[in-house]
Amino acid sequence: MxxxxxxxxxxxxxxxxxxxxxxxxxxxxxxxxxxxxxxxxxxxxxxxxxxxxxxxxxxxxxxxxxxxxxxxxxxxxxxxxxxxxxxxxxxxxxxxxxxxxxxxxxxxxxxxxxxxxxxxxxxxxxxxxxxxxxxxxxxxxxxxxxxxxxxxxxxxxxxxxxxxxxxxxxxxxxxxxxxxxxxxxxxxxxxxxxxxxxxxxxxxxPKVDVLSILMSTIGFGGVVYGFSKAGEAGWSDPEVYWSIIVGGVFLLLFIWRQLMLKDPVMDLRAFKYPMFTLVTILLFVIMMTLFSSMTMIPLYLQGALFMTAFKSGLVLLPGGVVNGVMAPISGKLFDKFGPRVLVIPGLAIVVLALYLLTTFDSSSSTGYVIFVHIVMLIGISMVMMPAQTTGLNQLPPNLYPHGTAILNTLQQVSGAIGTALFISIMSNGTKDYMKSSADPSSPAEIANGVVAGVNNAFWIGLVIAVLAFVIGLFIRRTQAPQGQPSGSPGMH
Known part of the structure; x- marks a missing residue:
């Protein structure tokens, strides 16, 4: 190309x-x-x-x-x-x-x-x-x-x-x-x-390859559908595993076809740029943590602390506000100091927050939940945009549409995978607790069952966050190939 x-x-x-x-x-x-x-x-x-x-x-x-x-x-x-x-x-x-x-x-x-x-x-x-x-x-x-x-x-x-x-x-x-x-x-x-x-x-x-679009639709659609359905129906449901298998096969075919075409629908040559590849993996992992935590915390607030939907929304609001304020600050700091000063401490904060989430129980105070949620979102805001900008900065301008499409697609897929994975871990943890409960119908035991399931999910989240931290250690400041400025066409 x-x-x-x-x-x-x-x-x-x-x-x-x-x-x-x-x-x-x-x-x-x-x-x-x-x-x-x-x-x-x-x-x-x-x-x-x-x-x-x-x-x-x-x-x-x-x-x-x-x-x-x-x-x-x-x-x-x-x-x-x-x-x-x-x-x-x-x-x-x-x-x-x-x-x-x-x-x-x-x-x-x-x-x-x-x-x-x-x-x-x-x-x-x-x-x-x-x-x-x-x-x-x-x-x-x-x-x-x-x-x-x-x-x-x-x-x-x-x-x-x-x-x-x-x-x-x-x-x-x-x-x-x-x-x-x-x-x-x-x-x-x-x-x-x-x-x-x-x-x-x-x-x-460019020439539009209809077969690629068909493969992409079945591939990404099958994987997202399968994982989304798993949270509701369980992993043993034939509809779940066949959707994921068929989606996976079509994704492999889609990848193979993109590498063969002169004008691919999604140019996977963006992965030739090492920092873009690293950031893609990092964001995939961190988005799994983010989406699933955003699902788990309201379930915990309503299922274990018996809050209304409105009150649980209010509990999550301070973290959202802090995250919103932090995002442009992180962007300015990134322009001045580069990614490492933000991404590595940010990932360390996310690891700390995930550990604190594993300590939630049926008597945790609202203030403690708000504090942990704020800590997690401060960490996420230090990682998300700086990492994304670092990866995209390394690409030549002709790959910008493909780079942004790759990152946005994988974030949707990782969100679906993370949410389904965590909900299934939580459901199984809750079921296991209730089986051994002396009084499974009492509100206190129902709350404890939710806590057991949520804690299991957050321990897995902690492992994923540690993996993200290790990946983040390799992040570096990048620039377009041969110092190419933004807006100048060309690829070498």
Whole structure:
């Protein structure tokens, strides 16, 4: 692949004259409403079960399908960004998201509500890689940390406040308002983007390999579906292991085909750059820890400490706020000092937090839970964006769309794997405890059963966090090949 066929910054756009502020603002608003939506529905699921008259195993598809669609769509975004302009991609994404939100808001039953969620997810899956790729193109490497930090604020803060906002809304309004209140923000983002967002990418229009897209869809879809289903049905369910096996086979075929093609859908030659490869592995491991902890802590708060969904959302809010504040600070520090000063101490803090999580029991105070959660998210904020920026900085500009697509795809997959793995460990731990319980129907023993399961899961989380720490020791500051500046096309 050469520069002629795959540049990233167009020769006809003078990036020095582009107003970065309005572009970043448009991206942030869009990202906020899309990512907020991933956790906004969690607290509403019990209400929806009653109102729509469906089982919990059915209603969970409102969350699973969202993650599944994003996991399937993101790998294709690398090639889409070479066919459509930045404006076209982002505006299409936000219009899809708006349409999905509107469908969900007026849905008379479960089926149309699920359609709305799938359309929303199509918008989110298109937007996240475009957002990251745009920042890589419009900011030089020495300024990217701060910009990525702002994105980190949104990416971490939005899902953290989702449960709290939804708890507030559900206390006084129907579940439909979870969608109705998002609509004005989506419209605002579309207007801002239409006015200020400029195209910053080259349209090379490479040949689209339909077979690769089919392999990617079955591969990533099968793996995400299988692991998502495992949390509910257990690992011995044929639907679970066959989905993972079929998905795994198609992923191997997809990888083999990408290495054979001249213009691959997802250019795996990004893995030739050692720091990008290291960061990809590190982020895969750390995202497993993050997603699964975010699932486990509310289960512990509601199952062992008997909190309401709203109160458990409030307990998680301070950590989300601290993480949101820390993300841009980490970005600025990254620009000044490089990744090691942040990533290694950050991973050490995550290890400490996971150890503290294993000490939770049925009498732990709310203050202690809030403290441990804040500690964990401070560590995560020191790792996430600095590591991601370090890995992407080493790539030449023509690989930016592929690098961002790879990272976003693997984060979805690792989230699904981590959540399913931890929920199954927790469920088995709880079942084992209840089997040996003298009075399995007493509230105290039910709480102790949840604690036993959660502690098992967090011990595994601690092992994964230690692995992440060891990987993080090898991280180094990077730059584009042969000192290539951001925005200059070419690959050697």
């Amino acid at each position: 050469n520069a002629a066929s795959s540049g990233s910054a167009p020769s006809n756009v003078d990036l020095s004259k582009i107003k970065r502020g309005p572009i970043v603002f448009a991206l942030i608003i869009g990202a906020f409403v899309a990512i907020l939506n991933e956790t906004l529905l969690g607290n509403a699921l019990p209400d929806l079960v009653q109102e729509l008259g469906v089982a919990y195993s059915t209603i969970q598809w409102l969350s699973t399908a969202y993650m599944l669609v994003i996991g399937v769509l993101v790998p294709v975004t690398a090639v889409l960004q070479q066919w459509f302009t930045t404006r076209q991609m982002f505006l299409s994404a936000m219009i899809l998201f708006f349409a999905g939100t509107l469908i969900a808001a007026v849905a008379p039953g479960f089926k149309l509500l699920l359609v709305g969620r799938i359309v929303q997810a199509l918008g989110t899956g298109l937007m996240l890689p475009v957002m990251m790729n745009t920042i890589l193109v419009i900011f030089p490497p020495d300024k990217r940390g701060g910009a990525m930090g702002l994105m980190g604020l949104v990416i971490m803060f939005a899902p953290a406040i989702g449960p709290t906002i939804s708890g507030l809304i559900l206390d006084s309004l129907s579940w439909r308002w979870l969608f109705i209140l998002v609509l004005p923000f989506a419209v605002f983002s579309i207007i801002i983007a239409a006015v200020f967002l400029k195209n910053v990418s080259t349209l090379t229009k």
